[in-house]
Amino acid sequence: MALFSKLFGSSKPEAVPSEAYKDFTITPTPEKDSGGWRLAARIEKDGQVHELIRADVLQSKEQADAASVAKAKQVIDEQGDRLFG
Template sequence: MPFFSNLFGGKAAPEAETETYKDFTITPAPESASNGWRIGARIERDGQVHDLIRADVLQSKEQAEEASVAKAKQMIDEQGDRLFR
């Protein structure tokens, strides 16, 4: 894709690193908010997906990514398979 980004002058956003936790795949996906970054993540397993979005807003994207993974792990510990119901 470098050809297209160079052609149109844009830069591809780096993808957040995924993490595996108890057979679930967590991809941090914080969203830009007016006053920082809102916690968000995608939790996947066996083709099922749960999009986690929280109201919490942090100052930096890096902080939001770390908090997003931590919150996703907490949800997996608390809900397990019920995440996908």
């Protein structure tokens, strides 16, 4: 399997570590799109999960990871626990 990954590239991008923010856990989960990487993140708190997906598409996965975390923080600041309700 490792040989095929090296030859043809991995089908799964490397995972980015989660980040703690105001009692929430943010995990960037950008999705491959035809034009680049779509912003997405998983926001968790006390066993509750919110999947954040935006229309924004960025050229690189690294940019999408950073933007996904920034957008998740903005949503947490605006909505807090109402995010799950």
